[in-house]
Amino acid sequence: MTDSRWVGRSYETAPYEVTEQSIRDYMAAVGDLREDGELIAPPTFAMVYGFDAYWQLWTDQEVALDVAHLVHGEQRFSFQRPVRPGDRIRTTGRLIAINTRGDMELVTFELKARDAEDRPVSDGTALFIIRKP
Amino acid sequence: MKTMSTLDFEHVSPGLALPPLTKHVTVDQIRQYAEASGDRNPIHLDETFARSAGLPGVIAHGMLTMAFANQMVTDWLGDRSLLKSLHGRFAGMVLPGDDVTCSGSVASKDDETRRVVINLVVTNQRGEKVFNKGVAEAEFSPQKEQ
Numbered sequence: 512m513t514d515s516r517w518v519g520r521s522y523e524t525a526p527y528e529v530t531e532q533s534i535r536d537y538m539a540a541v542g543d544l545r546e547d548g549e550l551i552a553p554p555t556f557a558m559v560y561g562f563d564a565y566w567q568l569w570t571d572q573e574v575a576l577d578v579a580h581l582v583h584g585e586q587r588f589s590f591q592r593p594v595r596p597g598d599r600i601r602t603t604g605r606l607i608a609i610n611t612r613g614d615m616e617l618v619t620f621e622l623k624a625r626d627a628e629d630r631p632v633s634d635g636t637a638l639f640i641i642r643k644p
Numbered sequence: 645m646k647t648m649s650t651l652d653f654e655h656v657s658p659g660l661a662l663p664p665l666t667k668h669v670t671v672d673q674i675r676q677y678a679e680a681s682g683d684r685n686p687i688h689l690d691e692t693f694a695r696s697a698g699l700p701g702v703i704a705h706g707m708l709t710m711a712f713a714n715q716m717v718t719d720w721l722g723d724r725s726l727l728k729s730l731h732g733r734f735a736g737m738v739l740p741g742d743d744v745t746c747s748g749s750v751a752s753k754d755d756e757t758r759r760v761v762i763n764l765v766v767t768n769q770r771g772e773k774v775f776n777k778g779v780a781e782a783e784f785s786p787q788k789e790q
Contacts (some may be wrong), residue, residue, distance in 0.1 A: 533680075540680035541682045541711035542667060543718075551724045555714045558707045562682040569685075577698045578685070583706035593725040642698070 513609050513616060513641075517574045519561060521605040522567035526627070527560040529598040552594040557633045560594070561622050564604030565637070573604070576618065577641050584617070585638035591631040599627040616641040650722040653784040655707035656753055656760050664747040665716040671740045677708045699737070709744060709775050713764050716746040719781045726785075728759075732778035736768070743769040748778070758784040766786050 525564075534552045538544055541604035543553050594600070601624070608619040622628045678684045683705055686693040694702045710732065718724045738744055748764030764778035 536680040540673065541708060541715065542673070543711065543715040545719060547723070553711060553714055553718065553724060553728065554727045555707060555711045558683075558710075559681050566682070579687075579693075582687075583734050585731075586706065586710055587729070587731040589729045590727060634674040 512611070513574060513576055515609050515616065517571075518606055518609055520571070520574065521570075521603055522564045523604075524563040524567075524602045526599045526601050527563075529560065529587060529594055529600065531596040533559065534594075534596060540639075550596060553591050554588065554593075554633075555571065556594055557588050557590070557622075557635060560600045561602035561604070561624055561633075561635065564602045564622055565620070568604060568606060575610070576639075577616075580642045581618075581639050582642070583637065584640040585627055585636075587636040589634045591633060592626075594632060600624050600632055614643045650726070651720060651784075652785075653758055655758075657751055658750050658752055660750045662716060662720045662748040662750075662762065662764075664745055665712060665719065666743055666745045667712050667746060669708070669740060670744050670772045671702070674702065674704050674708070674740060677705055677711075681705065681707065683707070697702040701739060704738040704740070704742075706775075709734065709738055709766055712744060713746050713748075713766055713775060713778055713780075716748060716764065717762055717775055717782070721782055721783060729779075729785050731780075732764070732775050734774070735776040736772050736774040738768065738774050744773075744774060746775075748780070751779075758786065760784070 537556050570636045604622045607621045618639040620637045624632040626632050699745040744766050746766045748762050751761045751763045753760050760782045766775035
């Protein structure tokens with residue numbers, strides 16, 4: 512069981528520099544290849560520019576989530592504006608709840624992404640499920 | 645390169661079904677997604693590790709399935725910038741070799757705010773839900789003056 516005293520801990524990514532290549536690599540990986548004149552990232556690219564916040568949570572040795580038994584249970588995103596090459600995005604993730612349901616542990620992680628001018632880009636909420644081994 | 649043309653808000657009505665989208669998931673695609681997203685968790689890449697974690701083998705990232713649902717909605721909208729929110733539950737594992745199909749329909753439409761709510765689900769080739777309680781919201785641009 513993860514210690515509930517870590518609720519409230521937050522993690523910030525370094526600024527993620529969005530490039531045409533990073534968007535195209537993501538589009539190729541998921542097979543979402545449609546584009547118009549202007550290149551706009553698929554909205555779920557939020558998982559890419561924000562990924563380091565998730566990674567910091569998963570690898571935090573003090574919180575010590577049992578990542579071998581962790582699965583992504585639920586995800587919510589809100590998009591305040593489209594993401595284009597040249598954007599510099601910083602994401603802050605915060606561990607906001609640890610609950611138990613039966614023999615599962617539920618970890619809620621909230622994310623806020625902002626651009627170089629500190630304007631909102633997207634928000635996210637992830638629910639991770641840790642199955643007891 | 646495929647091009648997109650934006651859906652006409654006037655053509656949207658509650659109950660309207662979106663064109664479904666089917667994807668065949670492969671080990672190569674999961675690896676490619678791991679590279680593009682940075683998520684190299686071994687449950688997605690290492691068969692031995694995945695089995696030791698109690699899984700049937702490597703599994704696809706939940707966010708890959710959500711990306712498919714995203715694509716179904718934005719292909720229909722014809723403009724990625726119209727999508728304002730996306731939510732859902734990863735209800736089942738997606739394994740290499742699975743064929744997953746995204747489907748959805750318009751739940752509601754608000755003429756004042758020009759917002760449209762879409763319910764969506766992703767099922768595998770056995771009809772099992774792998775992503776459920778999916779909801780997407782889109783907001784169309786203000787109507788141009790006539």
